[in-house]
Amino acid sequence: MGQRHQAFLIVRLTPASSEGEQSKAYYRCVCAIHHQWCYGRLPLSATRRFLNLLKNPENAEIVRDEIRRAHGKYGRQGTEPAIPALAFPYTQFLFVQAFNMDIDNPYYAYASGVGFERALLNPNVGCCDHDNNDGITIVDITDPLNPAYCHSNYGGGILDAEDYVRRYYRKEGSEDKEHESEVEKDVQCHIASLKNERVIAREALNEVWPRTFSQGEGDENTRTEPSMTQVVEERASAPLPPLADLALKQVVEQCTTDDDFEPLETLADMPGKMESIAEALFSRESLPDSASAVVSRVLRYKLERNGEVVDLSSVDCAFTANAIRTVFASLPSDSVKAVNLSGLHNLTPEVIADTLTAFPKLIRLTLLDTNITDKQILDLLYTQPKLFHLIHDIIHPALLVRRPPASINLSENAPLGDPEELRTLYQQVFSGPYGFTFMLTSGAIASSGLGPAIASVPFFVPEKVLQGLTKCLAVLDVREEDMFFPDQYMQGHLAPSMALSVATPVKSRPVIPSTFAKDSEDRLRWLHRSIGCVPIRGTYDKFLAHGWLFALDYNSPLFSRNKESRYGFIRIDEEVRDALLAEAMEAAEKALGEKEKEQAATDTGDGEKETEKAEVDPAPTAQKRLGALALGSMKVYDIRGFVDAVEKEGRPRPSDEVIAAFEHVIAGSKHPAPAGLPPPKPFRVLDLEEAKLFFQVLIGDLHFLDFQRM
Template identity: 30%
Template sequence: MGQRHQVFVVARVAAKAPNQLEPPPTPRYRCVGAYHHQWCYGRLPLMATKRFMSLIKQNDNAEIIREELRVLQGLSLEDDKIPEVPCPYTLFLVASAWCYDLEIQYASGVSFDNGVLDANMGSNEGDNNDGITVIDITEPTKPTYCFVSVEGLEASDDAVPLSAEQYVRAYYPAPRINMEAEEDAEQRLYAQRSEEDVKEKIDALRNEPVMSLYVLAEAWPAEYKSSDAFPAEDLAPASTPNVFPSLADLSLKPAVEYAIQTDDTTELEELIWMPGKANLIKSALRDQDPFPDSGLSLLTRIVQHDVGSAKTADLSGFLLSDIQILSLLAEVEDVEQLKLSHNPNITVDGLRQVLSITPKLRRLVLLDTCISDEQIYELIANNSELFHTLEELIHPGLLSWQNPARYPKRFGYVGLYSLGRVASASLAVFTPATLVQCLTDHLSVIADLLPHQGYSYFASSLIPRAIFSSAVRGEGEPWGERRVHCFPSRPEAPFDGQGWLFADLWDDFTAGNRYGFVAKDSEGAWKIYDLAAFLSQMALEGRPAPSEPAIKKLEAIFADLQSKKEAKLWTDEEFARFMQNFTMFDKRYR
């Protein structure tokens, strides 16, 4: 039973040959992620595709996707098969886009794990009623898409790419010309509103390019045939400039190298403020291996120039040592975002010192470094105070498909809903601002749910994971364009006593709704806190306070829950019973 639909994400990659004596294979399209949805048809695939595209076009999300594709490029593939889930972060974005939309309070699906498919499968091998969606993420900020009728969808019996309009018109044909003469007023009004909504969904994808058949033919050559060769222009690097650099620009690289050799970068430092020159100098400095101390002053000036209102220091790709990084950051004030990716020289000891001297740091990006998952876990476990101001830590160890979570759980969410449905999520780092926003997103929907709406909203255990993966949004920043900074795992043990927990119980049929923040005291006993008491404890831990408007908004939601849902703070006895029930149902549905 259902309206079954599959989503496939493809990208043009070139993995290594298993035999290193063989020449590297030519890049070709492969499926890098596949996901099943049990109920997705008509307008729903269009809406989900738009949500996914909005997420991957967000620059910080695209940065993580590019790293997943870069790692995939270097894999040695036996039997030409890629891992079942080669890009877990990307697939998590797929699942989030297909199963949840906070802005319209849409929820569907069951769990992430139950929807995951093998990326090596054929596009027509799924249990399908309503066609498939295929999205090309080779360049995440410039995706293409199509729908395909793999099981004889009314739109087409042929395995060809369909646009949003072609797909949705299989369910909602364009109105008949003589509709007004044949239908009564009520029917006409319903048809008119339906048609307006269908056009709105089509228009949302109107400017997105539709995938060409040759992409499908490369990804699944046994299923699709295309007489077209791969366009030569698509083989060119995305960054190929459209104009030739000037002679002055061409001379900058040797000028940088000469300045470094002579240990005199004064004249170059004066060029930084000229449009475009800083990027050219950075490119030359990224080529320095090892990075010379004589170039540090020049790079420091560039970073000071680039920090700007975003307060971001981007050191990605510069082969700096720990000491050089620390020296540079000592000269840059109020850094809130720091990127240290693509540098094999930084060590976990150096990272510990970086965190010690950047008390205002909110976001730290560590992609493609030599700091292992185990090292980052150990640092969080043993030096948790270093992360008290950090809202986002982007590291492969927090982006992988790992159940149960291997990272230290500094905050956990557990929920138990009607009919024994459960959901959980865990975070390795957090700030009070993070939690206030995530709980506002989650609880505001619950406060407005009518009794009959709870079943669909609580059916998906993916929802809390999608919510708690969201970065703090700025004023006016929509949910659909949020940064997704981690892939929260479902913890095997929801609470190990080392951090904080938020637990809630929502039942459509009783007045026993409960919630509260929970921690263990020095003697190992549970202690339950309301919002004000929790924020006081956060201040004692040295964590930055959320904004007053954010706190007031969450306070108002708790008041709504008390009046609309008769929700109350846990008692010790109720919470102990809740944890027993949660553990029982959680094991049953894993």
């Protein structure tokens, strides 16, 4: 069953091992996804949603960096080295969201699919090599701020939005606008939404899939645009700089030679010179620390013009770590909300830590294409968690992946009896991040053969988390118009990841979710939202060493008639756990002593006793030991308890408005139940024993289906 549709992302990449003439870039496919029910107006809606996300400058910056990192790594289409199915996790995360979810308006929300990873296809094969009923969609993301799209049938025809949708809805002949059907009006709105977007040229598609697009039919009336190759080549060259600017570069050169930048500071006092001075300074390969004073003046000037943003991403010169510290110390600390250090390669973890502490109102730190490694950023998160209590978003490749880093994976089945082994194990686990995990269960998910939907981030700000949870819970209100939606939404498996990935905008007010979403401005902000990370699938903190778990068991009246929906914010009481840990260590020491005595007895000839003991009382596995510690020290909080607890941790308290919005969405349906169904009940808080069951599912000690039967 289904009306199957596939969607593809193409981009111009330099192939692996390219040299000389072969170093030119070629189009190839980097992402392919399958949609089981996508036809008519749906591909147009999905394309529009994706382009909205892609064209957000903050998102586009991350997409460009994923493209940069892919140059020289993969072969051309169909050749080795092949591209993995999840090579562009951030861009693909946007793509799958756009095609599978639309929750900007809870009254007309849309959900489909069965999760992020399950939608992915092999991007190395042909675009017509999949089970298909209703054509394909292709988007060229070479320039994320100027993308192109097209739809196509299996005949190789290139279709724009109108060509595609008119195969399902013929244009009504009546010119009487008052009597046009509602469907026709909606079709026209869908066509208009993509009217000003570029349509991919055949030559670009032929470069990727020549078997399909070397020639085609059905695109003679389609408006196509030049490929990105032509667009780049046809851009006008920059005009020559004025003589005064050339003279400034000579002044900078002389200041560098003399190690004295006072003459440049004098020039900075002249009206209209600051932009030219900035260009002359930042176009150099490097600057000495003695330039810090004039650089500080330039950055203060740019800070006023950029609106609370310190952006060094366009700077060509290599700042030293000391220079960055000096410059940042001179800036007005309360005026900086975002810092972009992308492209700098003299950074150190200490500079990152200093940046986070220098600006108390900092909400976004961007670290793309820097020398800060994944390990360095994760080490900071694990060892200095309080540095991250105020920051909303850190944009770094380590936080744009779907799988957890290997360093936090744990071998759970090895038996542990030696106290030193135990101590090493506990130190490894308890050095994890102070993050947030969202675990979603429901009868609808279980009926589909899926496990719980789990997503996690390694740091969080409570207000931002509550905003994301509120937005994603608001659509669960059962409506007579679409009683099946909540269960489709559950099966989509994307809600936890979507809730935790929304970034806080720097230059506009944060989105306070409107439960009824009648505020068009609020809806537009969601449609064009900034995505600041890719939450991992699973959890950074499996045994809840320091982080929080938000557990939600949703039961719709349609699927689980007599079960209440339940939620809880779950946290380990670290004092209780540490006391249990001390007891466990003492017991291990005692057991080791007894084992040594038994060994001594064996040496005198009594070996049977040891064998019998080993069979009856094997050492508990790491899984059991760590699970017992967590179960014995677990606490469950409602929303108010959670807010109070995170405030005691030193995190900023969410606003009353955000707390009230969350309470509103868990208070039960605001609509009458569909005929024959019981009215939805308010969400209730998990009791401790229920919370323990959630945790056992999280660590794998309890099967999800057994959990659902309880």
